[in-house]
Amino acid sequence: MQNKSIYIRCVKIVHHPAEVRIYRKLSAFFRFVGIFVCENLIGDEYGDEADCDCRIEEGSEDGNAFEDKNEFLKSQVKSKLDEMREKFGEKNFEILTAIWELFEEQDLMRASYAVDYFSNTGREYIYQQMESAMGAFEEVLRQLEKLEEDRETDAQGNVYLWMGKANCRRRIYELYTIIWNAVERNEYQKETEHHDFLKKLYREHHIDIEDVFEDIQKVLNEDPQFFAAYAVRGFVKEINTDYLLDSVEDIKKAVSLIGDKSYTSYLQYRIGRHYEKIRPNMSRKMDYYRKAAMYEEDRKKYMEAMKLWESILNILEKKQNLSSMQPIECAYLYKAYRKVGGIYKQAGDYEKGIDYLKKAEQVFENHYNEEEEKGFYPWMFGTREVLSDGQKMKSWQVYKEAAREKLQIIKVYIAIVDASARANMQQDHALYVTKMLRQECVIK
Numbered sequence: 118m119q120n121k122s123i124y125i126r127c128v129k130i131v132h133h134p135a136e137v138r139i140y141r142k143l144s145a146f147f148r149f150v151g152i153f154v155c156e157n158l159i160g161d162e163y164g165d166e167a168d169c170d171c172r173i174e175e176g177s178e179d180g181n182a183f184e185d186k187n188e189f190l191k192s193q194v195k196s197k198l199d200e201m202r203e204k205f206g207e208k209n210f211e212i213l214t215a216i217w218e219l220f221e222e223q224d225l226m227r228a229s230y231a232v233d234y235f236s237n238t239g240r241e242y243i244y245q246q247m248e249s250a251m252g253a254f255e256e257v258l259r260q261l262e263k264l265e266e267d268r269e270t271d272a273q274g275n276v277y278l279w280m281g282k283a284n285c286r287r288r289i290y291e292l293y294t295i296i297w298n299a300v301e302r303n304e305y306q307k308e309t310e311h312h313d314f315l316k317k318l319y320r321e322h323h324i325d326i327e328d329v330f331e332d333i334q335k336v337l338n339e340d341p342q343f344f345a346a347y348a349v350r351g352f353v354k355e356i357n358t359d360y361l362l363d364s365v366e367d368i369k370k371a372v373s374l375i376g377d378k379s380y381t382s383y384l385q386y387r388i389g390r391h392y393e394k395i396r397p398n399m400s401r402k403m404d405y406y407r408k409a410a411m412y413e414e415d416r417k418k419y420m421e422a423m424k425l426w427e428s429i430l431n432i433l434e435k436k437q438n439l440s441s442m443q444p445i446e447c448a449y450l451y452k453a454y455r456k457v458g459g460i461y462k463q464a465g466d467y468e469k470g471i472d473y474l475k476k477a478e479q480v481f482e483n484h485y486n487e488e489e490e491k492g493f494y495p496w497m498f499g500t501r502e503v504l505s506d507g508q509k510m511k512s513w514q515v516y517k518e519a520a521r522e523k524l525q526i527i528k529v530y531i532a533i534v535d536a537s538a539r540a541n542m543q544q545d546h547a548l549y550v551t552k553m554l555r556q557e558c559v560i561k
Contacts, residue, residue: 127153129167145226151280151345212274223253238519244305251292258285283332344374440491444520451480467540
């Protein structure tokens with residue numbers, strides 16, 4: 118009889134703020150095989166207890182002795198996995214190692230990075246990269262299916278294999294849907310006959326959602342407490358209109374199994390977003406957003422709202438001037454500053470409101486993560502020269518510009534213009550009227 122308690126469901130990864138590349142590789146892999154990740158920055162007190170701990174030492178990413186730093190990073194990740202062999206168990210570790218090799222070979226870390234965040238950029242180059250990512254997931258899925266054929270149905274470690282298959286199909290399904298919608302909006306494949314392209318897309322890449330459910334059910338039959346299975350099933354249901362209304366129940370189930378842990382914040386956010394966009398219920402939406410460290414200003418409780426936003430600022434401000442600052446972190450920090458500025462503005466404290474709005478502008482203008490040697494954008498998105506919307510630029514610059522557009526800096530300018538007019542701050546008012554008008558011209 119299989120021991121139902123052998124599976125690791127959550128890993129805590131402890132690292133210095135500036136040393137995140139190993140963390141990103143490890144965390145992306147663990148999530149791929151259904152293991153939640155609790156990030157804990159060294160020197161901070163947050164970070165919940167997990168099934169297994171992994172510590173990334175200071176200086177571990179330097180790799181000065183290696184000509185190829187990517188090879189160095191891979192070796193470091195592999196060494197961390199080896200350190201965790203005892204806690205995973207030899208038989209579990211065997212399949213995890215096989216999956217890791219496929220994951221790394223097809224670079225699924227980059228293939229899965231911020232898919233939803235960049236889904237509506239309107240940039241053809243990014244959609245091309247999404248097509249390529251879809252092919253990478255399909256290749257890994259084929260290899261995982263071969264692995265499964267060669268294993269006993271009750272072999273230890275199969276839960277990770279089934280979660281990998283489910284996540285491959287989930288990502289293919291997600292990317293397929295994004296590309297399909299971009300074609301229908303005439304943002305992608307503009308020169309092709311759309312009907313023919315969509316038929317080809319369906320024929321070559323369509324995923325049956327029931328196949329995702331089948332692998333998820335195998336996981337739950339083996340370990341009913343494996344909460345990532347519920348989360349992934351909820352995520353994939355959100356993409357399909359037939360299952361959309363019920364998708365939140367799986368995500369809520371995952372939260373209930375995890376309990377009061379910090380790493381439920383993203384799930385809480387997804388639940389809040391569900392009630393906001395799909396089931397417009399204000400009290401439920403605010404309840405889940407609040408649990409995700411978001412946001413009470415809708416109820417005019419300014420002090421409570423401030424505390425919730427400051428919990429985000431306390432974490433992200435430590436990373437603001439690091440080259441490792443990633444788009445999603447920039448977006449949350451920017452939004453936090455903008456929201457706090459808006460709260461002060463609504464409360465009539467215009468000068469403080471303007472101070473925070475200017476901090477949001479500083480995040481928008483952040484160039485630390487563009488460094489060719491250590492910056493997040495060049496590392497994640499590459500440095501080759503590409504053609505995007507008729508312009509030559511480096512591949513990472515395409516993503517940087519797309520991310521900046523999503524921040525909608527003009528909203529900050531408009532808020533400062535309004536606040537400075539009310540506070541009779543003429544110099545700021547004149548400056549930001551000019552910036553606002555310039556940004557309006559850029560948008561047009």
